[in-house]
Amino acid sequence: MAKYYASEVSVYCANEAVQIFGGYGYTKDFPVEKFYRDCKLCTIGEGTSEIQKLVISRAILKD
Amino acid sequence: MHFQENESVTMVRQMVRDFAEKHIRPDMMVWDESQTFPIEVFKGLGELGLMGVLVPENYGGSGFGYYEYAAAIEELAKVCGSVGLSMAAHNSLCTGHIMQFGNEDQKQRWLPKLASAEWIGAWGLTEANTGSDALRMKCVAHKDGNEWVLNGAKNWITHGISGDIAVVLARTGDLLDSHGITAFVVERGTPGFSGGKKENKLGMRASETAEMIFEDCRIPEENVLGNIGDGFIQAMKVLDGGRISIASLSLGIAKGAYEAALKYSKEREQFGKPISNFQAIAFKLADMATKIEAAELLIQESCDLKTRVKT
Numbered sequence: 046m047a048k049y050y051a052s053e054v055s056v057y058c059a060n061e062a063v064q065i066f067g068g069y070g071y072t073k074d075f076p077v078e079k080f081y082r083d084c085k086l087c088t089i090g091e092g093t094s095e096i097q098k099l100v101i102s103r104a105i106l107k108d
Numbered sequence: 109m110h111f112q113e114n115e116s117v118t119m120v121r122q123m124v125r126d127f128a129e130k131h132i133r134p135d136m137m138v139w140d141e142s143q144t145f146p147i148e149v150f151k152g153l154g155e156l157g158l159m160g161v162l163v164p165e166n167y168g169g170s171g172f173g174y175y176e177y178a179a180a181i182e183e184l185a186k187v188c189g190s191v192g193l194s195m196a197a198h199n200s201l202c203t204g205h206i207m208q209f210g211n212e213d214q215k216q217r218w219l220p221k222l223a224s225a226e227w228i229g230a231w232g233l234t235e236a237n238t239g240s241d242a243l244r245m246k247c248v249a250h251k252d253g254n255e256w257v258l259n260g261a262k263n264w265i266t267h268g269i270s271g272d273i274a275v276v277l278a279r280t281g282d283l284l285d286s287h288g289i290t291a292f293v294v295e296r297g298t299p300g301f302s303g304g305k306k307e308n309k310l311g312m313r314a315s316e317t318a319e320m321i322f323e324d325c326r327i328p329e330e331n332v333l334g335n336i337g338d339g340f341i342q343a344m345k346v347l348d349g350g351r352i353s354i355a356s357l358s359l360g361i362a363k364g365a366y367e368a369a370l371k372y373s374k375e376r377e378q379f380g381k382p383i384s385n386f387q388a389i390a391f392k393l394a395d396m397a398t399k400i401e402a403a404e405l406l407i408q409e410s411c412d413l414k415t416r417v418k419t
């Protein structure tokens with residue numbers, strides 16, 4: 046749950062941060078564009094969000 | 109987070125922050141643009157004990173627990189996700205697999221080199237056609253005398269080219285048999301083992317992601333980790349621990365983005381006032397802060413579980 050949730054939060058926050066920066070967030074002069082690109086790995090690597098949900102739902106549905 | 113943090117966690121945090129400001133922030137955009145894997149940074153992290161965070165001291169590691177480990181990754185990721193990802197893969201996957209499933213000889217042989225970052229570690233499960241569905245892997249190992257002969261390729265491997273040592277999962281039984289996969293340790297320089305294509309990625313560009321190719325690569329029996337056929341089960345356990353590291357990586361990125369946005373929103377003026385004065389912006393910050401807090405609590409809980417039910 047921690048991996049699934051935290052990775053989705055990172056994508057959410059990076060997206061909102063770029064929005065708050067406006068046009069400047071869309072450039073390499075500020076760090077948020079890098080966060081925006083980097084964060085996406087988190088919902089994919091070592092088990093995608095869908096696979097995490099598969100694991101979580103299996104655990105709550107067993108017995 | 110408002111829990112009282114353990115002293116050693118605070119110390120690790122501060123040490124990583126100082127290191128990142130000095131050795132990562134100044135050059136990270138250059139590495140990002142050119143997709144350079146900054147190996148010297150990892151040697152530096154090795155000197156700080158951060159390449160063997162969870163490795164017991166008698167094998168040359170720091171002997172820390174998951175709280176320190178999570179804090180170290182988070183602080184790296186606040187600055188540069190790529191370095192955080194590579195550090196996490198080295199520690200959790202390659203080193204973690206040998207630490208959890210290696211025998212005494214294997215641990216003595218490899219852990220000190222990994223913990224000091226003399227050797228960079230890779231871990232190969234994924235293949236071009238098998239990501240989530242890892243059980244369908246094609247990479248095979250056949251027994252020949254007292255050696256194993258490995259054939260196939262692994263893709264998307266962190267440190268696939270630059271790694272000095274790799275834990276490789278290969279089929280030793282029937283297709284789709286969860287007891288048909290075995291873990292092997294392959295050292296760089298082994299004939300038949302080479303690096304292949306390096307991916308050109310959207311992000312995490314300073315973390316090398318590449319192919320590993322095995323062509324009649326002969327591996328001695330003593331490089332098998334655990335029992336024949338246990339590799340897949342081992343890999344799933346290794347990933348269980350690894351997920352705390354990816355969660356921490358995520359948290360660091362989220363905090364880095366949030367902190368930058370918070371600061372900017374107080375400085376940037378439009379319509380005669382800081383944009384943080386607009387509710388549309390303030391509510392974004394409130395949502396970010398709340399989600400970050402919740403993610404952090406989940407990670408703390410995972411660290412607690414991992415610490416209490418230590419295997």
Ligand SMILES: Cc1cc2nc3c(=O)[nH]c(=O)nc-3n(C[C@H](O)[C@H](O)[C@H](O)COP(=O)(O)OP(=O)(O)OC[C@H]3O[C@@H](n4cnc5c(N)ncnc54)[C@H](O)[C@@H]3O)c2cc1C
Pocket residue numbers: 064065066067068069071376378379383386387388389
């Ligand atoms: C690729 C690109 C091409 C462009 N091309 C052109 C062009 O050809 N010509 C041109 O003139 N401009 C151009 N622009 C500029 C673009 O129009 C501005 O970036 C845009 O108007 C936003 O302004 P800003 O970036 O200064 O953000 P800001 O105005 O500083 O906004 C920052 C954040 O604050 C929010 N905000 C601001 N005011 C309020 C408010 N009152 N209430 C609530 N929220 C608020 C914004 O929604 C945003 O989230 C371009 C920008 C980019 C990125």
Ligand SMILES: Cc1cc2nc3c(=O)[nH]c(=O)nc-3n(C[C@H](O)[C@H](O)[C@H](O)COP(=O)(O)OP(=O)(O)OC[C@H]3O[C@@H](n4cnc5c(N)ncnc54)[C@H](O)[C@@H]3O)c2cc1C
Pocket residue numbers: 086089090091092093094095096099197230231232233234237238239240241263264265266267312317
């Ligand atoms: C930067 C980076 C570093 C990596 N490092 C390593 C490494 O060091 N070692 C290693 O072994 N691997 C590594 N990987 C590979 C990584 O683990 C895989 O990318 C990941 O497991 C997903 O597999 P895939 O990319 O093949 O996607 P697929 O499995 O092809 O998935 C594609 C999409 O289908 C969805 N999907 C798949 N199956 C199901 C299902 N049953 N139900 C619902 N949805 C489903 C997925 O969620 C995803 O959205 C790395 C990847 C990246 C991007």
